[in-house]
Amino acid sequence: MARIVMKFGGTSMAGIERIRHVAGLVKREAERGNQVAVVVSAMAGETDRLIQFCREAASLYDPREYDVVVASGEQVTSGLLAITLQGMGTNARSYMGWQLPIRASGHAAALIEGIDAAVLEGVFAQGGIAVIPGFQGVTADGDVATLGRGGSDTSAVALAAAMKADRCDIYTDVDGVYTTDPRIVPRARKLSTVTYEEMLELASVGAKVLQTRSVGLAMRTNMPLQVLSSFEDRPGTMIVGDEALEDNDMERNVITGIAYDKNEARVTLTGIPDRPGVVAAVFGPLAEANINVDMIVQNIPRPGEASDLTFTVPTASLAHAAAELEQIRGEIGFTEILTDTNVVKVSAVGVGMRSNAGIAATMFRTLADRGINIVAITTSEIKVSVLIPEEYTELAVRVLHTAYGLDAEDAA
Amino acid sequence: MARIVMKFGGTSMAGIERIRHVAGLVKREAERGNQVAVVVSAMAGETDRLIQFCREAASLYDPREYDVVVASGEQVTSGLLAITLQGMGTNARSYMGWQLPIRASGHAAALIEGIDAAVLEGVFAQGGIAVIPGFQGVTADGDVATLGRGGSDTSAVALAAAMKADRCDIYTDVDGVYTTDPRIVPRARKLSTVTYEEMLELASVGAKVLQTRSVGLAMRTNMPLQVLSSFEDRPGTMIVGDEALEDNDMERNVITGIAYDKNEARVTLTGIPDRPGVVAAVFGPLAEANINVDMIVQNIPRPGEASDLTFTVPTASLAHAAAELEQIRGEIGFTEILTDTNVVKVSAVGVGMRSNAGIAATMFRTLADRGINIVAITTSEIKVSVLIPEEYTELAVRVLHTAYGLDAEDAA
Numbered sequence: 089m090a091r092i093v094m095k096f097g098g099t100s101m102a103g104i105e106r107i108r109h110v111a112g113l114v115k116r117e118a119e120r121g122n123q124v125a126v127v128v129s130a131m132a133g134e135t136d137r138l139i140q141f142c143r144e145a146a147s148l149y150d151p152r153e154y155d156v157v158v159a160s161g162e163q164v165t166s167g168l169l170a171i172t173l174q175g176m177g178t179n180a181r182s183y184m185g186w187q188l189p190i191r192a193s194g195h196a197a198a199l200i201e202g203i204d205a206a207v208l209e210g211v212f213a214q215g216g217i218a219v220i221p222g223f224q225g226v227t228a229d230g231d232v233a234t235l236g237r238g239g240s241d242t243s244a245v246a247l248a249a250a251m252k253a254d255r256c257d258i259y260t261d262v263d264g265v266y267t268t269d270p271r272i273v274p275r276a277r278k279l280s281t282v283t284y285e286e287m288l289e290l291a292s293v294g295a296k297v298l299q300t301r302s303v304g305l306a307m308r309t310n311m312p313l314q315v316l317s318s319f320e321d322r323p324g325t326m327i328v329g330d331e332a333l334e335d336n337d338m339e340r341n342v343i344t345g346i347a348y349d350k351n352e353a354r355v356t357l358t359g360i361p362d363r364p365g366v367v368a369a370v371f372g373p374l375a376e377a378n379i380n381v382d383m384i385v386q387n388i389p390r391p392g393e394a395s396d397l398t399f400t401v402p403t404a405s406l407a408h409a410a411a412e413l414e415q416i417r418g419e420i421g422f423t424e425i426l427t428d429t430n431v432v433k434v435s436a437v438g439v440g441m442r443s444n445a446g447i448a449a450t451m452f453r454t455l456a457d458r459g460i461n462i463v464a465i466t467t468s469e470i471k472v473s474v475l476i477p478e479e480y481t482e483l484a485v486r487v488l489h490t491a492y493g494l495d496a497e498d499a500a
Numbered sequence: 501m502a503r504i505v506m507k508f509g510g511t512s513m514a515g516i517e518r519i520r521h522v523a524g525l526v527k528r529e530a531e532r533g534n535q536v537a538v539v540v541s542a543m544a545g546e547t548d549r550l551i552q553f554c555r556e557a558a559s560l561y562d563p564r565e566y567d568v569v570v571a572s573g574e575q576v577t578s579g580l581l582a583i584t585l586q587g588m589g590t591n592a593r594s595y596m597g598w599q600l601p602i603r604a605s606g607h608a609a610a611l612i613e614g615i616d617a618a619v620l621e622g623v624f625a626q627g628g629i630a631v632i633p634g635f636q637g638v639t640a641d642g643d644v645a646t647l648g649r650g651g652s653d654t655s656a657v658a659l660a661a662a663m664k665a666d667r668c669d670i671y672t673d674v675d676g677v678y679t680t681d682p683r684i685v686p687r688a689r690k691l692s693t694v695t696y697e698e699m700l701e702l703a704s705v706g707a708k709v710l711q712t713r714s715v716g717l718a719m720r721t722n723m724p725l726q727v728l729s730s731f732e733d734r735p736g737t738m739i740v741g742d743e744a745l746e747d748n749d750m751e752r753n754v755i756t757g758i759a760y761d762k763n764e765a766r767v768t769l770t771g772i773p774d775r776p777g778v779v780a781a782v783f784g785p786l787a788e789a790n791i792n793v794d795m796i797v798q799n800i801p802r803p804g805e806a807s808d809l810t811f812t813v814p815t816a817s818l819a820h821a822a823a824e825l826e827q828i829r830g831e832i833g834f835t836e837i838l839t840d841t842n843v844v845k846v847s848a849v850g851v852g853m854r855s856n857a858g859i860a861a862t863m864f865r866t867l868a869d870r871g872i873n874i875v876a877i878t879t880s881e882i883k884v885s886v887l888i889p890e891e892y893t894e895l896a897v898r899v900l901h902t903a904y905g906l907d908a909e910d911a912a
Contacts, residue, residue: 145587171565
């Protein structure tokens with residue numbers, strides 16, 4: 089017997105037919121003798137519809153009232169799944185965030201502070217199934233709070249931790265985490281396991297399977313996650329801690345996956361004077377404006393000469409960043425602001441990198457062999473990322489996938 | 501300064517543009533110095549959509565979970581109205597049924613047990629506007645409960661009583677209560693006042709402006725109601741107790757209005773034996789089957805001879821009633837079950853009837869003059885109803901409207 093949280097996203101809950109299919113999966117898990125709590129998203133499109141209502145109602149809407157409106161989508165799917173499960177002869181009940189309760193602080197992007205699992209223990213003791221709306225909680229003032237977009241993944245992991253679950257299964261419309269985007273590399277392989285840290289790097293560079301926040305929470309609480317498809321009946325990808333990699337995982341690749349992210353834009357400031365504190369003077373105002381700077385490259389100038397400073401910001405923040413920089417042009421004394429949105433960040437990710445030299449060298453050589461120019465580089469303990477012209481995205485991902493030995497022996 | 505509950509139905513809340521219009525009405529009432537609580541319905545069509553989901557999810561759905569699902573419609577409109585009111589510079593906030601709380605018992609057709617007005621007193625003390633979802637409450641177990649279709653009117657009246665409001669204004673898509681259906685009688689007049697009892701009779705015989713239950717609650721708590729249009733800026737109809745009829749109301753008509761109801765079907769059992777207890781043997785099983793019998797006519801037979809028994813049931817219950825009767829045919833010993841759905845009940849209603857003789861006589865003579873055959877008659881203290889062939893509906897309503905002096909002097 090295991091204790092399991094099953095989480096179903098909006099695509100899996102879109103309409104009664106799909107909810108019935110989800111109920112079948114839940115019932116099967118319960119019939120295996122497992123204790124099951126289910127976390128559900130709103131029907132696909134519903135949250136967007138509700139947010140649109142709020143935006144139309146007032147340009148600056150009260151986050152407290154916004155939460156009242158948007159939390160309703162998961163309320164509906166929770167009740168409908170409970171009804172469907174009951175119709176299949178199981179002992180299921182829904183528990184809203186304020187009923188459990190799921191304690192949260194803040195509004196619109198609230199943080200989960202704690203979950204009281206006492207109610208759930210009672211449900212399990214009676215052989216019941218609990219259905220819980222994702223994305224929502226209740227504040228200390230007794231107000232409805234929502235966790236921000238994608239928050240249902242976080243709800244599921246927090247619930248799993250609170251009820252000391254053996255596993256948190258995230259059912260979605262993909263069947264797992266792949267070595268890279270299968271649309272680009274047909275020989276991409278589904279990974280059987282990936283570590284939390286790898287998943288965080290893969291997610292933050294573009295593989296949007298799970299909300300980053302939920303992976304961080306799973307890592308902190310050491311909760312095993314499984315990403316799997318609600319539409320196909322086969323195992324997904326397990327996301328676990330380094331220490332949980334099994335013996336045969338010793339044979340796993342040094343590199344786990346290749347990710348890419350087109351949502352970065354390059355900014356270059358030319359003619360930056362060689363003066364102490366000038367870099368801080370550039371990045372301070374950007375940080376204050378909540379603009380997330382990622383890769384940074386500064387030419388080392390000859391003493392007394394001007395240099396260039398290159399960095400990346402999210403494409404959505406580029407106009408904002410340029411405006412902020414224009415305001416400090418006089419103070420800094422740079423010559424020009426050059427921007428380029430036709431860039432892509434390509435990353436090789438893998439915990440095996442820690443004990444293996446030459447990972448970055450392989451990347452640079454592989455790209456150089458194809459004549460791909462590298463604009464900027466960043467590395468972390470388990471990741472090497474390069475910024476390259478966007479037109480090379482597919483070529484770069486494909487050749488790196490091969491170079492790191494990730495290609496499946498037979499295309500699926 | 502007055503304390504007012506304003507209630508808006510689904511048509512008034514259907515979409516952001518209409519919610520904005522409602523917010524304007526609420527703001528104006530607050531700016532007059534009044535303390536205002538607003539009760540809202542779900543957007544028109546939303547509750548039907550949610551009920552349809554429940555029906556598709558399982559043929560026998562759990563009322564507890566049904567309530568979780570359908571209560572969401574009012575949750576959405578409450579939040580959206582609060583956002584819109586805030587956007588107009590007012591100090592508005594929403595309070596769900598479980599937050600106020602609105603205590604209720606039962607599910608799907610729950611009864612309001614009480615409303616705690618302490619939170620509202622605090623809101624009013626700070627010059628705030630409370631927005632409250634209609635149709636919902638919370639049970640002693642902390643579960644969401646809904647009041648049944650049209651329950652938002654009852655929510656509004658119960659809230660008005662709890663907060664000792666001066667008035668409960670029910671905004672709807674008609675501008676008041678009319679002497680009869682203006683589609684049949686263009687010279688129908690809007691009534692400035694009508695008593696609770698008259699409204700109950702008018703509602704129960706077909707003038708579906710207010711939920712009957714809400715009028716009964718207003719009568720018991722002596723809460724003045726006003727029915728008015730949210731789309732037209734003019735006074736509606738006040739619904740008050742007899743004692744609140746003003747002096748000039750002494751001049752009001754003996755008859756307040758003419759109503760009709762096509763949702764009745766006639767049942768005649770022929771050849772009923774003249775035996776004690778036979779009528780009870782017919783109506784007992786129907787009552788147990790929750791079939792509402794309205795008009796009853798029994799021919800007085802000569803001693804020892806068989807007679808006919810005629811009565812009406814709601815058309816929707818006719819098949820059910822016939823099946824029940826078929827089961828007891830042997831026991832009772834009647835000859836035939838004859839049914840007729842092509843009948844209409846036409847009623848003249850008015851508190852002035854109490855002190856005026858000849859009301860029924862006027863009705864019978866007026867109908868007889870047009871050759872309209874009366875199938876059955878019932879009377880109460882303030883109502884005379886006749887069952888006639890449905891094809892005479894418009895003619896009967898029109899001639900009775902004229903006969904009782906209800907026609908407007910000039911058509912509106």
